[in-house]
Amino acid sequence: MTDRRPHPRAAGAPMLAAEDLAKHFDVSRPLLQRVLAGEARRTLKAVDGVSFDIPKGTTLSLVGESGCGKSTVARLVVGLYRPSRGRVLFDGMDLETARSDAAQRRRMQMIFQDPYASLNPRWRVRDIIAEPVRAFGLVEGGAAQRERVAELLMQVGLSPLDGEKYPHEFSGGQRQRISIARALSSNPEFLVCDEPTSALDVSVQAQILNLMKDLQARLGLTYLFISHNLAVVRQVSDRIGVMYLGRLVELAPAETLFIAPRHPYTRALMEAIPDLEMTGRQRIPVGGEVPSPINPPSGCPFHPRCPLANARCKAEMPALLPPRGQPDTIVACHAVEEERDGVVPGTTVPPLPAAATGV
């Protein structure tokens, strides 16, 4: 599926595999209030049955709107949350096992969204970057540690002298570089990037995306990249998964997804993005809003907004299946499966009909 596999062990197990991963949060009110109001327990199914794998040296991106569960997947994958169902395999090992072993834990790191919250404001930059180095005992002695920090700072385009400063002395983009340096300091092989550029200005975003791509090429990193910005995702991904209400609705190679999006939700998202090339364009936005994940619709969760929905969509949850002529793609849509979505394989995808519940 991708020809960019610089890693020698690429032929083996994928770097990461998620199998039927689910995370349910109990969002009930406190017991006493619940009993008084006569309410049942309420569960928020933030992620509900997500499976994917990420071959070594490649990038899988998860996109979707807020509340679709993409950030929850990111946290499940690094062990910040314990799954309610399913499991994560890290290089063939169960994640629980891998997390309890420092030698394995060292191989995974995370980059966060908010550069103003991801660095401890009371620590000097050199201590922030050296924390993983110390925790894993990667270099011996103070001098070697200082050298390693200087090397990391230069690797992300900062000056070794910056190590003496505190985070507040840096701009958002520079802080994100520090975050990346910290993540790289344990020589990881797998990086989870949770919206790493969405808090940054666009000119700075370009610098950070370039840096991340360079580092991947140089160090053979594997990325799980979480974003709501399809244009950003297109620049960095090998494969893209589109999430809606805690489920994957489409998973495809990046270029395929942009040339031939199949799920009606994916097509609607592509339609909706305001784009530079589109000055003066009149377009039909998707109607309606994302329903609450506490009380998701029956059947296919997208059916209330979907122009192609019929009785089956309201009753039956679609499975992820490859559509005819697109073996690399999987789509969870009855309309695609029944080939009534108006797409002829090998031709351009037409715009969706106006939504049933339009503006």
Add this chain to the structure above:
Amino acid sequence: MAAPILSTPSHSRDGGPILEVRNLRVEFPTRRGVLTALDDVSFDIAPGEVLGVVGESGAGKSMTGAAIIGLLEPPGRIAGGQILLNGRRIDNLPYEQMRRIRGKEIGAIFQDPLTTLNPLYTVGRQLTETMQTHLDISDREARQRAIGWLEMVGIPAAAQRVDSYPHEFSGGMRQRVVIALALCAEPKLIVADEPTTALDVSIQAQIIALLKRLAREKGTAMMLVTHDMGVIAETADRVAVMYAGCIAEIGPVREVVKAPKHPYSEGLMASIPPLDRKVDHLAGIEGAMPRLSAIPKGCAFNTRCPHVFDRCRHERPELLETGTTLATCWLYDPASEKQVPELLKDD
């Protein structure tokens, strides 16, 4: 100055622009000296026209909006220039008078709808109160109109929802209510500051379409402040690109987006990841925007500019005619020793 681009050609038709901002200067006195947050900002907006104001955080775009609606956060103050609404100066009005103008003549839409809506009142009451403060109409008439506005901004079952409280609406629906609230007194000018930033892509598209339609239909002038070039490209007629408190470039949206003339606008456009193709290396601009306390002498962009020459380091550029737009860049002064580079020439 070159009027046809600074203001739109249509303005002569209706007898003048709704909003004129002339050499606006905003200062923040601090204990380390006075910071200049806006420096010599000038533009017009005609009836029915949408002016997009873009720039990165700290460029002064929101501050421009705040100065116009008279809600600069203290200790910020207008230190020079004029703001005219329908030919009348509004930058020096006392607070009470300005408060009456806000709402009646200027509607404001902010990023977070919850800060605009009063959680204790139904949306219907907020709409009728706003209308009755500014328009002479009966209670019945006001309620009818409130329902009409909610329908117009696309709230389903408006007749029932009019008695709901803000928390009973979703984020996108709330922003629609805010838009109805900003428009219901039929202002001449709307200042919208990042109206879609807090919303999801699919909702964002709905709101943009709505704003655009309403501005056209009602002949309202709109100043749309956002960091999202895509939103501007789809919505605005003209666009002003701001950098470090100054307007870097202003002109028709197509020209600024497709063939920017100022080196900063050029870099900004090139930084935007394209949706329609994958590129190996995004252009980006080296460095970061300077803090207000460290704006370099001469052109504010000179430390990051790839085309910088000697004059840029000493003399602050004025808005100069580039052929299609106006840009504050010495490259466009025929008297400058340096020629316009190929990259910035018309395609």
Add this chain to the structure above:
Amino acid sequence: MAAGVLARAFDSDLWWSFKRSPVTVVSAIVALVCILGAVLAPWIAPHNPFDLASLNLGDAFKPPAWAEEGELLYPLGSDDQGRDVLSAIMYGARVSLLVGVAAVLFSTFVGVAIGLLAGYVGGTLDSLLMRIADIQLTFPSILIALLVDGVVRAALPREVHDQIALFVVIFAIGISAWPQFARTVRGSTLVERNKEYVLAARVIGISQIRIMLTHVLPNVVGPVLVIATLNLGFAILAEATLSFLGVGVPPTQPSLGTLIRIGNDFLFSGEWWITIFPGLALIAMVLSVNLLGDWLRDALNPRLR
């Protein structure tokens, strides 16, 4: 290096807001005088009120120096045993300050530890600890102090009690103030523990205790400083109240409260100075410390700046 730190301190926003508030500057000067007077009492006080040999009953009930029969030797007059009131105040303030500072340190330690634990661990432990705090907050703090003192008095023989009386007072006052610290620290901990820098440390696999101490703690102690300052005034006052009621520090180590109580007996026979001056000293000390605390709270709150 030290000069650099000093220069930075004088250039900081805190110093700037300090200079701009005349009330704060005056409070700081008053507080400094009180503290120096108390701490340096053995060296600068004109008399040693505990040195029985130096007392002269003939000098009893001297009015302040500016009154008709006053003597310069006793600037603020003398008491029924010929003790210099000024010296007694300086030595008394020493005890008051010692009890106050120790009590505040004690409640800060307990409160921060409980608040940090409750906020970081959460769940049942959090509910339990916070309910205990709630219950304690429903009792007036002076009542708790009286209760502790009473229990200790009843449980221990008199000689033992006199020996440890100072510690009992410190404990009694300190234990009544911890919920305030705990609540504040818990609140900030709840915010900090979900910040991404804490998540980053968890991804690395840093132990929870280490995260609490090295990451969360330094970021939640800011408001603690403010509460501690405000509480110092309260603690000094609480000690004075206890001593005034006769259940505080032992009579061998009279504090300002003890002095006020003793002087109180002479108030109506005309020797007002014996009780008024210790009272004024107490007011000056508590008020200045409280005003400093108020300023610190405002200066450290970015929203009020």
